[in-house]
Amino acid sequence: xxxxxxxxxxxxxxxxxxxxxxxxxxxxxxxxxxxxxxxxxxxxxxxxxxxxxxxxxxxxxxxxxxxxxxxxxxxxxxxxxxxxxxxxxxxxxxxxxxxxxxxxxxxxxxxxxxxxxxxx
Amino acid sequence: xxxxxxxxxxxxxxxxxxxxxxxxxxxxxxxxxxxxxxxxxxxxxxxxxxxxxxxxxxxxxxxxxxxxxxxxxxxxxxxxxxxxxxxxxxxxxxxxxxxxxxxxxxxxxxxxxxxxxxxxxxxxxxxxxxxxxxxxxxxxxxxxxxxxxxxxxxxxxxxxxxxxxxxxxxxxxxxxxxxxxxxxxxxxxxxxxxxxxxxxxxxxxxxxxxxxxxxxxxxxxxxxxxxxxxxxxxxxxxxxxxxxxxxxxxxxxxxxxxxxxxxxxxxxxxxxxxxxxxxxxxxxxxxxxxxxxxxxxxxxxxxxxxxxxxxxxxxxxxxxxxxxxxxxxxxxxxxxxxxxxxxxxxxxxxxxxxxxxxxxxxxxxxxxxxxxxxxxxxxxxxxxxxxxxxxxxxxxxxxxxxxxxxxxxxxxxxxxxxxxxxxxxxxxxxxxxxxxxxxxxxxxxxxxxxxxxxxxxxxxxxxxxxxxxxxxxxxxxxxxxxxxxxxxxxxxxxxxxxxxxxxxxxxxxxxxxxxxxxxxxxxxxxxxxxxxxxxxxxxxxxxxxxxxxxxxxxxxxxxxxxxxxxxxxxxxxxxxxxxxxxxxxxxxxxxxxxxxx
Numbered sequence: 233x234x235x236x237x238x239x240x241x242x243x244x245x246x247x248x249x250x251x252x253x254x255x256x257x258x259x260x261x262x263x264x265x266x267x268x269x270x271x272x273x274x275x276x277x278x279x280x281x282x283x284x285x286x287x288x289x290x291x292x293x294x295x296x297x298x299x300x301x302x303x304x305x306x307x308x309x310x311x312x313x314x315x316x317x318x319x320x321x322x323x324x325x326x327x328x329x330x331x332x333x334x335x336x337x338x339x340x341x342x343x344x345x346x347x348x349x350x351x352x
Numbered sequence: 353x354x355x356x357x358x359x360x361x362x363x364x365x366x367x368x369x370x371x372x373x374x375x376x377x378x379x380x381x382x383x384x385x386x387x388x389x390x391x392x393x394x395x396x397x398x399x400x401x402x403x404x405x406x407x408x409x410x411x412x413x414x415x416x417x418x419x420x421x422x423x424x425x426x427x428x429x430x431x432x433x434x435x436x437x438x439x440x441x442x443x444x445x446x447x448x449x450x451x452x453x454x455x456x457x458x459x460x461x462x463x464x465x466x467x468x469x470x471x472x473x474x475x476x477x478x479x480x481x482x483x484x485x486x487x488x489x490x491x492x493x494x495x496x497x498x499x500x501x502x503x504x505x506x507x508x509x510x511x512x513x514x515x516x517x518x519x520x521x522x523x524x525x526x527x528x529x530x531x532x533x534x535x536x537x538x539x540x541x542x543x544x545x546x547x548x549x550x551x552x553x554x555x556x557x558x559x560x561x562x563x564x565x566x567x568x569x570x571x572x573x574x575x576x577x578x579x580x581x582x583x584x585x586x587x588x589x590x591x592x593x594x595x596x597x598x599x600x601x602x603x604x605x606x607x608x609x610x611x612x613x614x615x616x617x618x619x620x621x622x623x624x625x626x627x628x629x630x631x632x633x634x635x636x637x638x639x640x641x642x643x644x645x646x647x648x649x650x651x652x653x654x655x656x657x658x659x660x661x662x663x664x665x666x667x668x669x670x671x672x673x674x675x676x677x678x679x680x681x682x683x684x685x686x687x688x689x690x691x692x693x694x695x696x697x698x699x700x701x702x703x704x705x706x707x708x709x710x711x712x713x714x715x716x717x718x719x720x721x722x723x724x725x726x727x728x729x730x731x732x733x734x735x736x737x738x739x740x741x742x743x744x745x746x747x748x749x750x751x752x753x754x755x756x757x758x759x760x761x762x763x764x765x766x767x768x769x770x771x772x773x774x775x776x777x778x779x780x781x782x783x784x785x786x787x788x789x790x791x792x793x794x795x796x797x798x799x800x801x802x803x804x805x806x807x808x809x810x811x812x813x814x815x816x817x818x819x820x821x822x823x824x825x826x827x828x829x830x831x832x833x834x835x836x837x838x839x840x841x842x843x844x845x846x847x848x849x850x851x852x853x854x855x856x857x858x859x860x861x862x863x864x865x866x867x868x869x870x871x872x873x874x875x876x877x878x879x880x881x882x883x884x885x886x887x888x889x890x891x892x893x894x895x896x897x898x899x900x901x902x903x904x905x906x907x908x909x910x911x912x913x914x915x916x917x918x919x920x921x922x923x924x925x926x927x928x929x930x931x932x933x934x935x936x937x938x939x940x941x942x943x944x945x946x947x948x949x
Contacts, residue, residue: 265935288604291426292597292604295593303563305562306562313426315649318433318645318646321437321642322635324437324441325441325635336628336940
């Protein structure tokens, strides 16, 4: 089964990986699509962990202990709850958008269909 | 020029702008009416989403809520922004790839079922009408406060303006008016915030001013000063929680998930050209929203300090320059949003923790010895004499800080922009779900594009009339059921869409059972505690796991998931054609082709 190979081939978006050589195939190969999906799910799981940590972690569950530290005049936990979490949310979305471009390009599933010239 | 003339000019100019844009961007086809032709630039869509999202509640009420709730107000800040992460990572790109017009479209196709589609339409309409009544009311309140016209006339003027551009322009008209409305509302919000931050801390950036030292020589930061002042007056410290951690957790979660499941927000991501644009656009939307949302806690904190300093200990009848009660206090008392009971009859306003009197305020039409409005309510035994409506903080801020008339005019135009943009977005999803999901996809599949467009416009007209009626005759429960809109979205639409994308095994039976279970549980719980039908006591001891009705949507969501999986494993597998559809949604390739159909 191709499953195992995909895992080895794809580590991180942007690593030096073989360029998608099946580009000119009529349809997207099933294994490529599956590897793409796994990469996507792995990326978004990691980003959602950060999403959870800054809001529910730093802003709610650990707000009391964090409040003993200060940041720019704010108790730290309070800062996360009313400012910091929101800034991190923004960064997360842009990181996801950027990394997904790379992943899509790597697996040849992006939607710049015109640029690709093929049926991909 | 008087402030009122300036306000008329500001509001009039902004209306002329919106109507001009509507005429310029009229919709000619259903595709333009439903999704603006699918060609909106991601930055423009981000701004439109921000205006769509930020309602009268965000603009007018949020800073006031935070001013009085302190740390507890964080649930709104995190809840109403964190949802965009879920939207960008879990929903928006795939729904864009799916390439249809509405949320029920997705649910109906993915779960190969008319029943599922109709259940989704019911959820959508319930969510959207709950929300829209509040917007129309917001327009009316702004009109009555700034322009001195009755609330009902204000609602009708608002209806007329929305009618013009939502019915003419559809999604295309709405998108470009919302871009303009975003600019108006953010400028209107930031200007007084910068002034007040300068006034209190000397720092022009409110986000930094909130952490800075107060300019009164005490050497305390804004938050330290608030903490000590509030403790002296018998309140919980500003930076500490007064709700239980479980409840704060549940409310934040329900608001986040509910935000991601709100139909009028989701459809905005159907309007961008590519899947990539849907992700980036969510980022821009959150950026534009965060400008206001990170400013609001600063505005709230400054307003609370100003309020306590100018009001507490002031002599009601004395002139303002000699330590008398400030004029804004009397202005808002006149329209019934501030109440003062001179319990110890010393003519001085004393402010501290606790309710000053029992029950909802009722004026008896007479004036007291200091000139204050008298109430029929029985005073309580505590020493607090002041009852304040939280909503006044943003509206009163320019007056509290003695800002020039044009800033006040700007705030009025901004508040109206916030309410109108959200109302228009909601009207559109309501009319679309009627003309497209009910008419075209369920009852009259042979309808022509032209007639469908007529039906969409007709539905928009009816929806505006219903919304206006609700704005003029607000049902008693409206203010209390904002929680319902988020709870419903969290417990019904969000899980169904999420599983539709990420779980191929999820079938028709599972999804419908899940939506219905989540919906019934959430509506039941909120109705049980919030309506007057059950005589339930709405306090923490009586809540399930200590979770308030505001946060129960998160439990509703878990019930939805649990029921859906339970039913799905006991019923027939998803058909292969649908599994192929899911595969297709998951890869971005070909979204451009799909939308040219």
